[in-house]
Amino acid sequence: MTNAERSAAAEPILELRDLGVTFTTETGEVPAVRGVTLQVRPGETLALVGESGSGKSTVALASIGLLPGNARATGGASVDGEDVVGATESDLARLRGSTVSMVFQEPATALDPLTRVGAQIAEVITNHRDVPAKEAAAAAVDLLRRVGIPDPERRASAFPFELSGGQRQRVVIAMAIANDPKVLIADEPTTALDVTVQAEILDLLRDLTVGSGTAVLLVTHNMGVVADFADRVAVMLKGEIVETGTVEDVLLRPTHDYTKRLLAAVPRLTVAEQGSERAGVQESPAPPEPVVDLRDVSVLFGRGSRAVRALDGVSLVVRPGETVGLVGESGSGKSTAARVALGLITPSEGAVHLFGADLHKTRRRDRRAMRSGIGVVLQDPVASLDARMTVAECIAEPLRVHRGRMSARERASRVGEILERVRLPRSFAQRAPRELSGGQRQRVSLARALVLDPRLLVADEPTSALDVSVQETVLEVITELQDELGFACLFVSHDLAVVQQFAERVVVMRLGRIEEQGSTRTTLMHPETDYTSRLLAAVPVADPVRQRQRRAQRLAAAAGGSDAVA
């Protein structure tokens, strides 16, 4: 009855036999994929999961013959019986876009910014079918309607920049399905999108493929997306497939150690069972004076009528020793709020109090001293550390700024000490950041943030660029040090599950305003506002059975809320 069963009998439409890919780089040959054998049957969705560097994207690119010039493929890959690995460019061009097509991760770069979206879709059609331009244009409008773009006739003549990220990804999907492909390859199709948009895009992909018998090869690192969308799963590790099976088997009863570890590291969003009541709110009796206090802060970017209100009357406090999670989708102003707290952005209205003093009314010298009480960890592990410095120099920088009289030896011993605190060997001090992995770099950033024993740590998406297993260690280190050192933490994240695990209080932001705030347990279990509920409902959980129920509930709620969802 299900697709998986129906398609089990059919011949595989995408078949990889002992596929290997080797890259020739300046530093030698790098094998990226080894001995990958897998099959996808019509109507089936196979998820290829793994951490970064596992080779999953390379497999996807090899299946459509889009490997970069320095890659060499061995073994076999065939789509609908036609071999891809040895195929000529003209054969591949015929296959691509008609028999097999691809949805890329970043819709902003997958579309040509200078061509109207209707024309871009029509081009895919005329590339493969001999139809008059007028007919192709009409077909493009039709496709836009199918992918759920409102007012498709008008939108067809829009440029990509006039569309939102989610709409752009819908256009990319429209291009991919323009010629009714038999195989759709989706490489992290929702990774660049907000979680509510991700849910809509996954719904769309499901609607488009289930009925038509299209096979889907879904590449993702997100187990929630896998649970939501896939029939079968193949787990990749270091270029090889370590486990294959149905989505229930792999996600609920994994057999390979690596899969077990991977799944254990996925932060789980605990959700209230339906019907359970909201617990009574208990506020601690006499709250201590906050370390940071934003009072009715507004931030305007730009001037005059073109000014953008990035923050609008935001008030929030972080008290000593507590962790406050700041969550929201992109453009919600959560990073702006964190930067206001850091004093990097001066608010247009409102006041910022840091350790009890008004940040913008104190004298310059005092302000500098106040800032020695703050530690900062930002998102990008590469850009956070100056590549021209050693690890020791990076960590010692706050000491040079605020403890100018410290001797070189004292500095070195402090650096060694803090390195051990973040669970890195002292010998790392003389390494270059480039030699370190992403997780190690973020721990160096953390060491730099904590080297002055700050009272407040501001962490802006510190683990978003990391794999789940690495994210787990970094979060563990932060928690451990917070217990030891007692600093307060303002933790900005888009990941509700991480915030739920990590923060005691949560502030939900939307479009520059605070939607609601409260203790993590009550707010994320029994949200008061409709927005937070929708946000929570859109998070896919890594359990296919429960995710199916959640999806049904979410769709029912959306249908109940009638045409509120545009």
Added chain:
Amino acid sequence: MSAVLQPGQAPGTGASTETDPETAGVTGLRLAVRRFTRNRLAVIGLVVVVLFFLFCFVGPFLYSTDQTHTLLHQVNLAPSGSHLLGTDAVGHDELGRLMFGGKVSLLVGLAAGVLATVIGTLWGAAAGYAGGWVDATMMRVVDAGIAIPALFILLVISAISNPGVSGLIVIIGFVSWLVPSRLIRAETLTLKNRDYVLTLRAIGGGHTRAIGRHILPNSISTIVVAATFQVADAILLVAYVSYLGLGAQPPATDWGGMLSAGLTAAYSGRWWLILPPGLAIILVVCAFNAIGDGLRDAFDVRGRG
């Protein structure tokens, strides 16, 4: 980096490999040297420049000639065993003169190129880092400067003041810093928003530290590439000015001045007064440009202008 391994992935997800086998063990400098040496033309350029420097600065010790007095007994001699490149209209040995004049050309070119780059770097870094109206004002000054041809300014100033070697260096340095300042400003604009600069500012680090410790060291590759092209341009500018008789004054000379002096002789078939300095200018300028190209590949920075 891992971008090579994961062509479809965003840098965010690609950056988190626990081990990075590709870059481990190979330092940036060694990689840069390897990229540079792969560019054959750049290596040839480097060899040419080194040879010219040896020729002009060490050569006179091995092949000493009188370049100050007028030697009427040996004017306009064709190349022979005693004068390999012949002599000019006042009896100076042409090979010796090539060394003598080359000193001025190379010295002025190098110093003026470096001076222009230093001024441009400081100006561009300050403008880019300050941002806002300061940046706007400073860059409009640059735009205005670029609108006036550097050669024109140079000629006017030289005509008025009749500069010596150090004067030429200063004038050329001050008319040709505009292009490097634009390059460095662009570089600064991206660097000042890097997370490590933001982090430094958030914990109270000063602007001097941000520029001196982070922004300038990280734009060093752009600066070096810009400097190489500036040196080539400066050598050409000196040649122009001296050719028009406004540069080094006799008995001092440079390659441009030699060309100018030999011009009348060209019609009487004394090619040895024209070809050697002309070729020297062409070779050195091309060599510096080739080195610049090679450095650009090695450091992987964007092009000029």
